[in-house]
Amino acid sequence: MSVDRDAENLLRELAPQVLGVLVRRHGVFDACEDAVQEALLAAALQWPVEGTPENPRGWLITVASRKLVDQVRGEQARRRREERIALAAPQAALRSGATDQSTDRDDSLALLFLCCHPALSAPSRVALTLRAVGGLTTAQIAVAFLVPEATMAQRISRAKQTIKSSGTPLGMPEPADRAERLSAVLHVLYLIFNEGYTRTDGAELTAPALSGEAIRLTRMLRRALPDDAEAAGLLALMLLTDARRPARTGSDGDLVPLAEQDRGRWDRRLIAEGVDLISRTLPLGRVGPYQLQAAIAAVHDEAEHVDATDWPQILTLYTLLEQVEPGPMVTLNRAVAVAMVDGPAAGLDVVTALESDRRMARHHRLLATRAHFLELLGRREAALDAYRDAARRAVSAPERRHLTTRAARLAAQGN
Template sequence: MPRPDDPAGGPPGAGDPAETRPGTGDPVEGPPGTGDPAGGRPGAGDPVEELLRSLASRVLGTLVRRHGDFARCEDATQEALITAAGAWPRDGVPAHPLGWLVTVAANRYIDQVRSDGARERRERAALDATPRDALVAPPPDVEQARDDLLELLFLCCHPALTAPSQMALTLRAVAGLTTAEVAASFLVPEKTMGQRVSRAKQRLREAGARFEAPADPEHGPRLRVVLHVLYLMFNEGYSASAGSHLRRPDLTRQALRLVRRLHARLPGSGETAGLLALMLLTEARGAARTGPGGVLVPLAEQDRSLWDAAAIAEGTELVARTLATGPIGPYQVQAAIAAVHDEAPSAEDTDWRQILALYEILERLEPNPVTTLNRAVALAMVRGPRAGLALLDELGSGVLAGHHRLLAVRAHLLERDGRAAEAAEAYREAARLAGSRPEQRFLLGRAVRCAG
């Protein structure tokens, strides 16, 4: 689970208290965060751009598997994407877009290697330019059946890297987030994140990192990082941290696909199953999160008939099975919280006492200001808004101080306590600090309602 008080970072309001990001267990009713059935980041809607975004990590994975040089492969992939962005709108999308991109990126990579002018490195450069699987690789103009994303994911989580660098590099290379988006997830300046990513790529080269699944002895620690990164990827897709769109379905689909593959490889990993369940139970509510025109619908007001019953059934079955086998981890507890919400026939029937108890367990497993923030709302639902506000006061001087999600929760509880003027002011301040424009509009709407 993201730890806002950790140098590694993580989204401090891993979601709002009504439609929270999955990391907080999608806990409670209250001012919603973000969500948009249309989805996408700014610029979404351009089919060429969306296609390129969906293919970028697959191209990079193919190149890294063939050549092993992560930094050069990433540069070559970016050049291929830029070339396609100029050519495809003009000439049309090729019949095999992935093969087209791999071919162009491979040529760019070879050009980079050959441009190395030092005579003593020419022999090495020629070797680097030769694909390691050249004898068995499919022709570059056809689609490739192999999916290299999991291997790429484990490469980015190489033990030679620090945990913050592992997560940052993975979000850039596998999830396709921009440096600014990764920086927002980690609560650091964009320049700082750019330097972190550059150092991580250089460290991989120095460590001689190989494109392969890790050996069993290092599987455990790397798996924890991989799960955390997939969790962050899903968070960003479920509730975009900034921009004009509320959701990025491309990221949620990517994260779900990868965690499914991990679960298939590691069926005995309770936390892998827990994360898959958490994603399923959270994404199951996606269709009900917005109304006409993309207006956000709080959890308590959602049409539950729109929820994905099959995803809920799969997620709850996973939760029940993994909780029975133990040991219990944070993702399993968060999935259990989501299951309590999803199984309630209505908001009024939600078992808030059980949710509160689960948050208390989660805080013991992994103390986190985000968990405390959401526990405050669950506490308010059980014992009244003033109990929740008292708990929020404990967060006022910590890492969440001045963050818009803390202010949004405070505004919601003030409104429930009948303190409309204070709530309106807190909503306005939360809107001022929010990065997502749809979320800003929602919070300002709540401020107007309280002031009126």
């Protein structure tokens, strides 16, 4: 019995909240995370049969707390901890989901900062937060970081043990410590949103519940840190990007590229909010990467049609972004702007130079971009090979179908 989409979205939304309650109450991060995962599995099995409880959050807290007690009882060396946890465990019935007052508090934001503990390396902070707060699988996180799944699993396991050993209580850090962790928190939210906007795997292109949760958490962060320009920039970027989501797929669920989207389906309310936010933020101080990406998104969103896009401005912004935060994906995006301003041959030169980066040499998006430029240059056979190679390497089913369709259309032109 599978969980329907609404229940799946609800479980994803509640997972970090339930984990926050258990960590605040018991302080054993690794065991709490395991217990929450068991509770989510129990819900996935029971709710389709018995129905969703009146208080699903309370149900999950109750079950996860009991799973945690069971874990502790199985470890003879932790008798004292068993007594402490057992005394604190909720006694409410499963169906009522009644909980104490502490369960009414949403600790998702505090959990974000805990996962970005200074004792962790930057990659481990991001990976642990994606797992504990974002609800991503280890495989999805591995794809985001371009590393093997086994490597990511080890990284997450070590990170959980580090959090456990640190003994850090759940709560917002002091201002000095908060500044140290904020960069990782922003990056985590950025990756969570991107995973929701374009899934790294699966049958569907987007996961709206995931991108929606990223926006919700970023709004929380923005309210907590109203003077932080990058928090504002990230929120603006999410809003401006998510505004296009209704037009990113056709009636069959297949991917629709930006240039082919029906802009009448874009969410103008989100665009207006995002443009207003980035317009008020950019003049305030030092411009960071999220503000620059938001500015690029705003240029796209404000163009009434694709031919009205101000590509020279976008190229300037990508050039600045590459200076502020260099990376292969930024360079790949700049290549597209270069092609739009200086022609596909110039864009292809940028892509060719990127092939020396072993992280990108066989990445499906680099291959797809190369294929597009080759097609524009009339090099049909080379473009066809690149499209097919990109389709083979794409993990997301909608992206793979889109690339396969492009290849088939190009092949048909030669017949």
